[in-house]
Amino acid sequence: MTPASVYTLFFSPTGTTARTADAIAAALARDTAQPAVSAPVRRIDLTHGAAAPVTLPPDAVAVIAVPVYGGHVPPLAAERMKQVRGTQTPAVIVAVYGNRAFEKAPAELAALAAAQGFRPVAAGAFIGEHSYSLPATPIAAGRPDADDLARAAAFGAAVRQKLASTKAGEAPATVDVRRLKAPATPLWPLLRFIVFALSYLRRQKRHPVVYLPAVNADLCTHCGRCAAVCPTEAIRRGDELHTDPDRCIRCCACVKGCPVGARTFDTPFAAALARNFGKRKPPVTLL
Structure with a gap:
């Protein structure tokens, strides 16, 4: 499968989630062999309100990204996502957290996406500066940084490669997002x-x-x-x-x-x- 278009669907009050999603989507859309024919990227920003009702086609790919609040998907983000549906559209599930733990958020987001008609084909948990981070109490300050965004881009390219390897007429394999392994905490x-x-x-x-x-x-x-x-x-x-x-x-x-x-x-x-x-x-x- 070659994506005809890529959508970023995100809730991002402080911008860290949006930057991560954009980096993934840009790489996912890019045809390295023919950059001039790379897929268009369209943004659906849920930060300041619900999207207009829209259904994404099966030949698109959605990068669905939210910040982690207390180990969960923010209820407001979940509510605003309900206007966006897929038609078995492949989806990349992305949780952005402040260096503590992502806990249940990726699995919750995957379940929500599946209920909206998307097929979770990949998942990632990335770090963003914590909402509470201040100069006196830095918590993942400055992230996503250049290395984080490079890793996000590499992930997007790997998702594109996975889709490209899917045989014609077959749906890309889904992933069990509950298997996403958290980094160790001392x-x-x-x-x-x-x-x-x-x-x-x-x-x-x-x-x-x-x-x-x-x-x-x-x-x-x-x-x-x-x-x-x-x-x-x-x-x-x-x-x-x-x-x-x-x-x-x-x-x-x-x-x-x-x-x-x-x-x-x-x-x-x-x-x-x-x-x-x-x-x-x-x-x-x-x-």
Whole structure:
């Protein structure tokens, strides 16, 4: 099978998932023997709203990518994906996580894609800078970097090769995404983080605290950038000093997107993640 077109279907509040998906898709679409006839790449961005209803044809390939939130597919991303369907369209399942663990997210995304009419033919888990990462508490800071994007491109090329090797009239073989093997985490940092998380949950049960991005009113210029990048409309233009707690998903797009550093997100998880998951993890893939 030679893809007639490649689609990236992604939810990416801070841009890391989009960059990874784009790198995979570009390589998947590229015919190295005839670059002039490479397949077109079309983007379906679910970050700021659901897509218009669309059904992708069986001769296309979809790169379906989401960030990992707490080991799962973000519910908002799953909801917005429901407008996009496949017709047994081959799909590449991509989870992007902040160097801790991807847990169930790739398998959940594969199940969702299959329910929408896609055939998961490959899967990968890639690293992106954690939403909570700050200069004082770096968590996979700057990723995906050049090496990550090169690996994403190599993965896309390998998927194209797999599809090309499929015999005429046959469907590409699917993969069991549950077999995607996570990189090892050193035991002591993992145990230390588990102890922290259990302690945090006990504190929250006794004294619940709602963590939201904070705004330094002296720095805020009311440029509206935070409202523009928020995927849930939790910030209103003209009222940038406030964040709706019922809408905020703690993606930190507003924090990373503020041009003057007026927004911060102070959560005890940032220091715990930076302390325990500083060792660089590589992308993992399944074909």
